[in-house]
Amino acid sequence: MKPTPAQKSTPLVSPASAAVVRDAPTQLFIGGEWVSATEDRTFPVVDPSIGDVIATVSDGDIADGISAVDAAENASAAWKATSPRRRSDVLMKCFHLVLEQAEWLAQLITVENGKALADARSEVAYAAEFFRWYAEEAVRAPGEFGPAPSGANHIIVNHEPIGIAVLVTPWNFPAAMATRKIAPALAAGCTCILKPAAETPLTALAIGEIMRQAGVPAGVVNIVTTKKAGPVVSAMLHDKRVRKLSFTGSTGVGRTLLREAADQVVSCSMELGGNAPFIVFDDADLETAVAGAMVAKMRNGGEACTAANRFYVQKGILADFTRRFAEEMAALKVGPGLVPSTQLGPLITEAAVAKVERLVDDAVAKGARIVTGGSRLNGDGFYYPPTVLADVSPDAEILREEIFGPVAPIIAFETEDEVVQMANDTEYGLVSYVFSSDLKRALAVTGRLESGMVGINRGVVSDAAAPFGGMKQSGLGREGSHHGMLEYLETKYIAASW
Known part of the structure; x- marks a missing residue:
């Protein structure tokens, strides 16, 4: 079969992207308030379908990260003491609000990530489901009770919130990866700081606003956007108040974060390559x-x-x-994600296209035969067929x-x-x-x-509802299902006599 060029649909004019991002928050979300980064620093967000800047968001630094930890600590005791039923009600409200704003969220994902709108709609539905699932799991934290084999005492096993959690998410599923971490953390009774990918910060900030509207108490969820991810996350991991890290991203970065977390023996969940x-x-x-x-x-x-x-x-x-x-x-059909007929949008960045080109060229040089596609598409945006x-x-x-x-x-x-x-x-x-x-x-x-x-x-x-995670260098721990909430709970054993 001869190589066939992919069909590229009509380009999207940038005002359409601007209209989608107009109502999206762009500041840091700390202690229940929208605040500017230190010295009002910002960084640009690029629409990969056209390569243009569509927004600027606050560029947090180490001080902002520690401020977020402060806010999480201030909210921690009250949220831990909040009844499981109340936590469940708040998460269920988040679920319904995401569905109410689903189309706008899908368009926002498409504009900053590039994926086809159909894919973005599926992601929003998936993201919402984590709020619903953990609203249901919040009232089902496990426990054990029984006599010791010796008969001398009773064994009681409780599961308590692990503490403040730092959540680091990637750009490829900016809504679902955020809710897959936030929802179980809140269901377990933990407060958290979300550090989303710099390529797709708008979706995470929008999720933060939805959670504020749903009644999540101030400081329970904090969001720090930054281009200085390494130093900011490192500073939070070296703060003794932080007890949990959940990371989704590359195996290489995961290895670095595991080394950082070891200094304070922070519990780690890793969903890697x-x-x-x-x-x-x-x-x-x-x-x-x-x-x-x-x-x-x-x-x-x-x-x-x-x-x-x-x-x-x-x-x-x-x-x-x-x-x-x-x-x-x-x-x-390849084209900008907001075009209804598009089935494949652009890659996230020019560097992503260059990597794919390199891998294809290497395979061909070593004898591979191109059946279809095989070379990047010309024009604006970051497209590969x-x-x-x-x-x-x-x-x-x-x-x-x-x-x-x-x-x-x-x-x-x-x-x-x-x-x-x-x-x-x-x-x-x-x-x-x-x-x-x-x-x-x-x-x-x-x-x-x-x-x-x-x-x-x-x-x-x-x-x-299923445990998501891998073996070998694909990660540690599981997300989703009841296993996902257990990642945010400490096991406490009590030997009791009476």
Whole structure:
């Protein structure tokens, strides 16, 4: 099949972006108030679809970070003492307010992140669900009671709020990654400071305003936007009042933060990088496998830690899968996310495009064949077309690095043992995908895969009710489900006699 250029829709004029961001907060949110950063410093926010600055937000520094810790401490005792039912009611109010403002939030995400509006709408629904889920979990904190085996006393186990939490979120899901951390922290009785990504601060600040409207008490949630993330987060982690760090981002940054957190022995939850294998066996339903591949690869334009990164296809189905998959990829319409017909928006930055270009060029230089796409699109914005590569060499960099873009490298395999070995040959272990009509085989392979999550015959695994997290260098701990709230609770054992 010859390479097919992706269709790029009509460019969006910048006034549309300006209209969306007009009502978005742009200051720091500390102690329940919107405040300017020290010396009124600001930094720009860029619309990746056009490359233009659409807003400036407050650029917090170390002093602002410590002010946020002060506010969290001032609110901590009262919020810890707040009844689980009251915390639940506040979180449920957040859920309803997010849904009421869902379309504006989706457009705001699209403008500062670039993703297609359909993807942004899905993210808002996902983000809201964390508020609802943890509103329900807030009243279900676990506890234990029973006699000691010796009969000398009773064993009581309580779970108490761990304390002030620093939450660091990425740019690719600016709403959902914020609520996935804030909601369980509040449900557990913790106060927090959110440090969102500098690329997408507007969505996080909008979430803060919604939480203020919902009645979250002053200081329970604080938001510090900054271009000096390293020093600001380090200062907070070295403040003895901070007892929890939850980070979503790259494995490299995660390693640095773990070292920082060690100085004060701060509890850490880490959701780090991924290199997800997508395995298609000969007996898989072709239509289901292709549909799953499109979701696993192209959800959020490929800019997701759960995105399928390596496609392993058994030789008997290889030609048909490659042809069908490439046809679906080539048919996607590329353009600014606010254009209704757009299915794939721009990447987040020019640097992101350059990285994808480098990985594709390296693969081609080592023998890969471009089936569709394969070269960046000209014009304004940070665009790269949907791309499928066949005959990818095992030593290609694209099989080792997290792509974070709309590129699918395909590798043939023959045996189950072979594909399991290739799938596990990575430092990452976040998620895997397995497609087969033989459930026994799919489950057997799942048991051999070194990943914290597996999708069988489906291309998406994320669910507020499920434990999200990885093995190896893909992270520590879990988010979502009841496990997510446990990350913000300390276990206290009481030996009691009476």
